[in-house]
Amino acid sequence: MSHINSVFRCPPRILCAVDALDGLGAVMTGLGSTAVVIVCDPGIVTLGFADRAIRSLTAAGCRVSVYSDVSADPPTTVVEAAVAAARAFGADGVVGLGGGSSLDTAKLVALMVPNDQPLAEMYGHDLAKGKRLPLVQVPTTAGTGSEVTWVSVVTDEAQQKKAIYAPQLLPDVALLDPTLTVGLPPKVTAATGLDAMVHAIEAYTSRTRKNPIADGLATSALRLLAGNIRTVVTDGSNLAARAAMLQGSLMAGMAFVNASVAAIHALAYPLGARYHIPHGHSNALVMAQVIRFNLPAALPLYAELADCLLPGQQFATPEQAAEAFVAEIEALVPATGLETRLSALGVAADAIPSMAEEVVIGIRRLIDCNPRDMTQADVEAIYRSIF
Numbered sequence: 206m207s208h209i210n211s212v213f214r215c216p217p218r219i220l221c222a223v224d225a226l227d228g229l230g231a232v233m234t235g236l237g238s239t240a241v242v243i244v245c246d247p248g249i250v251t252l253g254f255a256d257r258a259i260r261s262l263t264a265a266g267c268r269v270s271v272y273s274d275v276s277a278d279p280p281t282t283v284v285e286a287a288v289a290a291a292r293a294f295g296a297d298g299v300v301g302l303g304g305g306s307s308l309d310t311a312k313l314v315a316l317m318v319p320n321d322q323p324l325a326e327m328y329g330h331d332l333a334k335g336k337r338l339p340l341v342q343v344p345t346t347a348g349t350g351s352e353v354t355w356v357s358v359v360t361d362e363a364q365q366k367k368a369i370y371a372p373q374l375l376p377d378v379a380l381l382d383p384t385l386t387v388g389l390p391p392k393v394t395a396a397t398g399l400d401a402m403v404h405a406i407e408a409y410t411s412r413t414r415k416n417p418i419a420d421g422l423a424t425s426a427l428r429l430l431a432g433n434i435r436t437v438v439t440d441g442s443n444l445a446a447r448a449a450m451l452q453g454s455l456m457a458g459m460a461f462v463n464a465s466v467a468a469i470h471a472l473a474y475p476l477g478a479r480y481h482i483p484h485g486h487s488n489a490l491v492m493a494q495v496i497r498f499n500l501p502a503a504l505p506l507y508a509e510l511a512d513c514l515l516p517g518q519q520f521a522t523p524e525q526a527a528e529a530f531v532a533e534i535e536a537l538v539p540a541t542g543l544e545t546r547l548s549a550l551g552v553a554a555d556a557i558p559s560m561a562e563e564v565v566i567g568i569r570r571l572i573d574c575n576p577r578d579m580t581q582a583d584v585e586a587i588y589r590s591i592f
Contacts, residue, residue, distance in 0.1 A: 212463075213416065213418045213419070213463050214355060214372055214375060214462075214463065215353060215375070215459050215463075216352075216353050216375050216376050216377065216378065216379050217377065217378075218377065218378045218379070219353070219378070219379045219381070219455065220232070220378060220379070220380045220381065221381040221382075221448065221451065221452060222381075222382065223382065223383060223384055223444060223448075224382060224384055225380050225381060225382040226254070226257050226258060226261065226343060226380065226382045226384070226385060227257065227260075227261050228261065229258050229261040229262060229300065229341065229343070229380065230261040230262045230263070230264055230265025230266075230267060231261075231265055232341055232378055232380065233262060233265065233267060233298050233300065233339065233341060234265045234266065234267065236298060236339035236341070236377055236378075237297075237298075237339060238267065238297050238298025238338075238339045239266065239267055239268065239297060239298075240267065240268045240270075240294065240295050240296050240297045240298065241262050241267045241268070241269050241270075241296065241297075241298040241299070241300055242269075242270045242271070242272055242287075242290070242291040242294055242296040242298075242299055242300070242314065243255055243258055243259070243262075243269065243270070243271045243272070243273075243300045243302055244272050244275060244287055244299060244300065244301050244302065244303075244307055244310050244311035244314055245271065245272070245273050245275060245301075245302045245303045245307050246273060246274075246275040246276065246303050246304070246306065246307055247273050247274070248303075249273065249302055249303045249307070249345065250271065250273045252345075252388060254302060254303075254345060254385055255271050255273065255302065258300060258302055258343070259271070262300075267298075268294075270290070270291070270294040270296065272286075272287045272290045272291065272314075274286065274287070275287070275303065275306050275307045275310050276306065277306050277477075277481055277483060277484075278306065278358075278359075278360045278366065278477050278478055278481060278484070279306045279309060279310050279359050279360065280359065280360045280361075280362075281324055281325075281359050281360070281361055281362065283310065284310055284313050284314070284317075284324060284359055285324065287310055287313075287314050288313070288314050288317045288318055291314050291318050292318050296314075296318060296338065297338060297339070298338055298339040298340075298341075299311050299314050299315040299318075299337075299338050299339070299340050299341075300340075300341050300342075300343060301340070301341070301342040301343065301351075301352070301376075302343045302345065303343075303344075303345050303346075304344070304345060304346045304348070304349060304397070305344075305346070305348070305349030305351040305358075305484060308342050308344060308349065308351035308352055309351055309356075309357040309358055309359070310357075311340065311342065312337075312340065312342075312351075312357045312374040312376070313357050313359070313369070313374075314338075315337040315338045315339070315340040316333060316335065316337040316338075316371070316373050316374065318337075318338055319335060319336065319337070319338060320334060320335035320336075322334050322335065324359070324369075325361075327369045327371065328367045328368070328369055329368075329369070329370070330370045330371075331370065331371060331372075332369075332371070333369060333371035333373055333374075335373070336373065337373045337374075339377055340376040340377055341376060341377060341378045341379075341380055342376040342378070342379050342380070343380045343381075343382065343385070344379075344381065344385075344451065344454070344455075345385040345386060345389075346386060346389060346393065346394075346397040346454075346485075347386055347394075347397055347398060347401060347437075347447070347450035347451045347453070347454040348396070348397025348398060348399075348400040348401045348454055348485050349397070349400060349401075349454070349458065349484070349485075350401060350404055350454050350455060350457050350458015350459070350461065350462070351458065352376060352379040352380075352381075352455065352458065353375070353376075353379050353455050353458045353459050353462070354374070354375070354458050354459075354461075354462035355370060355371055355372050355373070355374040355375045355462060356368055356369065356370050356374065356462055357369045357374055360478050364478050364479055365478055365563070365567060366474045366477065366478045366568075379455060381448070381451045381452065381455065383444050383447040383448040383451055384444070386437075386447045386450070386451065387441060387442055387444070387447060388441070389441060391438045391439070391441065391541075391542060392486075392541075392542060392543060393483075393485075394434075394437050394438050394441060394450075395434070395438050395485075395489070395541030395542060395543055396483055396485030396486040396488075396489055396541075396543060397454070397485045398430060398434040398437065398438070398450055398454075398485075398541075399434070399485055399488060399489040399492065399537070399538065399541065399543075400484060400485035400488045400489070401426065401430050401450070401453060401454040401457045401458075402427060402430045402431065402434070402457070402492075403466070403469050403470070403488045403489075403492050404423075404426070404454075404457035404458060404460065404461040404466060405422075405423040405424070405426040405427040405430065405453075405456075405457040405460055405461070406423070406427065406469075406492075406496070406510065407461060407464075407465070407466040407467045407469055407470065407574075408420075408422075408423045408457070408460035408461040408463075408464040408465070408466070409423040409424065409427075409460070409464075409506060409509075409510060410467070410499070410503045410506045410507070410576045411464040411465045411466075411467060411574045411576075412467070412573070412574050412575060412576050413465060413573060413574045414463070414464045414465045414574065415464050416463065416464060418463065419459070419460040419461075419463045419464035420460075420464075422456040422457070422459050422460040423456075423457065423460040423461075423464070424509075424510070424513055425453075425456055426453045426454070426455075426456035426457035426460060427453070427457070427510060427513035427514070428453075428513045428516070429449045429450070429452055429453030429456070430449075430450060430453040430454070430457065431513055431514045431537075432449070432516075433446040433449045433450050433453070434450065434537070434541070435540070435541075437450055438541055438542070465570075465571070465574040466571060466574070467571050467572070467574040467575040467576070468495050468498075468499070468564075468571065468572055468575040468579055469488055469491055469492050469495045469496075470488065470568075470571055471564045471568040471571040471572050471575075472491040472495060472564055472584060472587060472588070473487035473488045473490070473491055474487070474563075474564070474568055475560040475563050475564065476490065476491075476547075476550075476552065476560075479556065479560070480550065480551055480552055482550055482552075486543055486544075486550075489538050489541070489543050489545075490543075490544075490545065490547065490550075490591055491587060491588075491591065492534065492538065493531075493534050493535040493538050494587045494590055494591060495575075495587060496531055496534050497531055497535070498577065498579070498583065498587065499575065499576050499577045500527060500528075500531055501577065502576045502577035503527075503576040503577065504523060504524065504527045505523055505527075506576070507526075507527040507530045507531060508520070508523035508524075508526035508527040508530070509526075510530055511526040511527065511529050511530040511533075512526075514530055514533045514534075515529055515530070515533060545591065546591060546592065547588065547591055547592045548592050552592070554592060557585055557588045557589060557592070558585060560584075560588060561581045561582075561584035561585040561588060562581055564581075564584045565579065565580065565581045565584060
């Protein structure tokens with residue numbers, strides 16, 4: 206495969222430090238911002254993280270407004286309300302603070318405040334116009350990698366997920382502070398960590414956009430994530446492990462946005478949009494089954510990834526290494542304590558055919574990246590196997 210025409214995009218600056226959030230004011234004023242809107246969800250306010258950000262920004266001389274009505278799988282109405290609030294405030298800088306939904310919303314606020322292009326005209330690749338406001342992204346989960354991607358995913362009026370890909374969505378700064386992830390409940394820690402692992406695995410096995418830079422980031426990310434996920438689930442106060450998960454999530458984000466995700470994400474999207482199962486948990490539900498399905502086509506690549514999950518183990522053949530990789534994934538998901546059955550999460554059995562149709566028709570861009578061809582019947586079979 207030729208990589209001569211590969212394009213790799215990433216943010217210009219990444220800051221990672223304990224209590225890095227307390228330096229947010231200096232970062233924003235360094236970007237020229239004096240009126241900053243913080244985009245987050247209500248939980249971020251309750252945890253006190255928004256107040257920490259406000260204190261730093263105010264001390265640096267910034268006016269601050271908080272938009273805290275972001276919800277999971279953000280609907281377009283939430284994005285538009287956030288944009289209206291930021292415009293009314295006169296924002297000249299944006300901070301995304303929270304999980305992937307808040308970070309995705311913040312990207313669109315930064316882009317839409319100074320422009321008048323309707324959101325619906327941006328769906329797809331490189332259709333967004335105009336320059337954005339200065340943007341700093343501060344993740345409070347180690348999972349989505351949204352702080353280093355140029356994609357924003359929203360839920361439209363028909364309850365379908367729509368993705369906007371635009372280079373303007375890359376932030377000026379990704380700010381990683383492991384203290385912000387210490388209080389995450391074990392199930393949220395597990396779901397977001399598995400999401401990041403999926404990003405790394407799907408980037409490395411992408412059929413259409415796999416490239417050497419993303420490969421290096423994906424394998425480094427997977428080592429960090431696999432080496433620390435059990436620790437952070439059982440000992441959430443371990444700052445070193447929390448920092449490793451944040452760094453692994455960030456690198457996996459840089460990998461997947463340059464190489465693409467695939468069928469795991471495609472099957473996860475309807476679960477999030479229709480049933481509001483958190484994105485990381487949606488991925489965790491289907492990841493082992495999709496990886497097992499892909500094994501015949503992805504065997505050499507899974508063999509290469511085995512050492513990331515099982516460092517130091519020796520395998521006699523690539524087949525053994527690949528099987529060990531898949532078996533480790535199959536063991537990891539239930540070990541984190543997450544529910545593994547769709548029926549336990551409110552999914553209706555009679556919705557499976559329409560979800561499968563949505564995956565293979567409406568989310569074709571991801572199915573085409575999958576290492577193995579996948580039909581609607583294949584998707585239905587995977588959903589039914591975990592019902």
